[in-house]
Amino acid sequence: MVRVRFAPSPTGTLHIGGVRTALYNYLLARKLGGQFILRIEDTDQTRYVPGAEEYIIEALRWTGLVPDEGVGFGGEYGPYRQSDRKAMYAEYAQQLIERGNAYYAFDTAEELDQQRSSTENFIYGSSTRMGLRNSLALSKAETETLLANGTPAVIRLKIDPGQSILINDLIRGEVVFQSDELDDKVLLKTDGMPTYHLANIVDDHLMKITHVIRGEEWLSSTAHHVLLYRGFGWEDTMPQFAHLPLIMKPEGNGKLSKRDGAKFGIPVFPLAWVSDDPEQNAPGFRENGFVPEAVVNFLALLGWHPEGEQEIFTMDELISAFSLEKISKGGARFDYEKAKWFNQKYIQAMDNVALANIIRPYAESKNYTATEDFLVKVAELMKERVTFVQDFTETGYYLFEKVRIYDADTVAKKWKPEVKPVFSELTSVIEQCSDFSAAALEETVKTFIHDKALKPGDILPLLRIALAGTMKGPAVFDMAAMLGKTETVERLRLFENV
Numbered sequence: 001m002v003r004v005r006f007a008p009s010p011t012g013t014l015h016i017g018g019v020r021t022a023l024y025n026y027l028l029a030r031k032l033g034g035q036f037i038l039r040i041e042d043t044d045q046t047r048y049v050p051g052a053e054e055y056i057i058e059a060l061r062w063t064g065l066v067p068d069e070g071v072g073f074g075g076e077y078g079p080y081r082q083s084d085r086k087a088m089y090a091e092y093a094q095q096l097i098e099r100g101n102a103y104y105a106f107d108t109a110e111e112l113d114q115q116r117s118s119t120e121n122f123i124y125g126s127s128t129r130m131g132l133r134n135s136l137a138l139s140k141a142e143t144e145t146l147l148a149n150g151t152p153a154v155i156r157l158k159i160d161p162g163q164s165i166l167i168n169d170l171i172r173g174e175v176v177f178q179s180d181e182l183d184d185k186v187l188l189k190t191d192g193m194p195t196y197h198l199a200n201i202v203d204d205h206l207m208k209i210t211h212v213i214r215g216e217e218w219l220s221s222t223a224h225h226v227l228l229y230r231g232f233g234w235e236d237t238m239p240q241f242a243h244l245p246l247i248m249k250p251e252g253n254g255k256l257s258k259r260d261g262a263k264f265g266i267p268v269f270p271l272a273w274v275s276d277d278p279e280q281n282a283p284g285f286r287e288n289g290f291v292p293e294a295v296v297n298f299l300a301l302l303g304w305h306p307e308g309e310q311e312i313f314t315m316d317e318l319i320s321a322f323s324l325e326k327i328s329k330g331g332a333r334f335d336y337e338k339a340k341w342f343n344q345k346y347i348q349a350m351d352n353v354a355l356a357n358i359i360r361p362y363a364e365s366k367n368y369t370a371t372e373d374f375l376v377k378v379a380e381l382m383k384e385r386v387t388f389v390q391d392f393t394e395t396g397y398y399l400f401e402k403v404r405i406y407d408a409d410t411v412a413k414k415w416k417p418e419v420k421p422v423f424s425e426l427t428s429v430i431e432q433c434s435d436f437s438a439a440a441l442e443e444t445v446k447t448f449i450h451d452k453a454l455k456p457g458d459i460l461p462l463l464r465i466a467l468a469g470t471m472k473g474p475a476v477f478d479m480a481a482m483l484g485k486t487e488t489v490e491r492l493r494l495f496e497n498v
């Protein structure tokens, strides 16, 4: 049974790269009939941010990446929040000591600082540890006395020199680390709390994780993780590793950072982050008007390259096409324009009734009164013309309220003195129409234009401007039919009088 996990730390907003990590885990689980688990890695209480866990869960729900197990989702391998598992980690660290693969270290922060400043590239490891204060360098009796006296001690991983550690990364292939270059990582802190490394490995083991799919920044920790599996004697069930490529800045140089959102005026988070600290607040894809399906499709292709030219994938299509082998090693450029393109495509393809449901809260927030039928019509007429969901009520405001501003160019070009009386006459003709369907209106107006020996270009642009203020709106007769006779005539008269 394939079991994968998304294991974020609740240290603030979830970067969009984190959502991509969750997505790839989810896709692999679904593809192979496995389980997708959410584990909250909150052992570093100094970095804990209130609300971050709820944010993560909401982001997963919004994108449809709903875990099978995890914090907020139940499951048989819980608890899934590391702070709720705290008691067990010390026992595992102890086990490693007993197996000769870990040791106590009593060095104080000052002593370590001193080592760092006096020795260039100091690492706490096989070449230095015998000169430091730990249970390998001290006698058994000294160690026991220190422990009995309650001297603060950490537990460190004991790394033997002269080993090559080979990782068969599913994306990167063979990656080799030399143990001499690795430090004896702290596993358990003086307060009894585990570090990321210990908690992560113990939990992956206990939760029977088969594949660890995570960001490239964790590749360098993997050598330590492999040694931990060996240290515990868990090598046989060690998960396979897959390290995802970095997400690069829109212009392609360097890693996309949380600060790039503000810098480029683009969202780099799935949902907006709203807190008491305005410095921390940031926009999200959701609040910027993206539909979640478009975000998922965009993220799926950020580093994963399926065969063929297809770009639009439903979730089911993603699941069936997905494979870790098709993920590239090189960084993937965060192309916001492409994200917008996906959003347009998804909005265009969406069912009008579903879109009406999306538009409704925006309309309500502006106090527009609109029936279901009307919103469905708005969806139908505008969906080819919008990028974001709020565009229906923003750029398309004129479908809900009177025109605020008439396109000056068109007015200057078309609103000629000789046209004005004809336009008035047309308004009266329109007022007499008994059939207010788009087709009937078109027929009436075209006949009128013909009878007056005018050209469509003399009149139709003015009708458009009168109804929408812009030349970019939906087809004019569709709009008129949708607005209905009273509103249409009112708008035509308002325009005549400007």
Ligand code: GLU
Pocket (backbone or CB within 6 Å): 006, 007, 008, 009, 041, 200, 213, 214, 215, 218
């Ligand atoms: N807690 C780590 C993070 O915040 C998890 C890394 C991993 O998946 O092992 O990304």
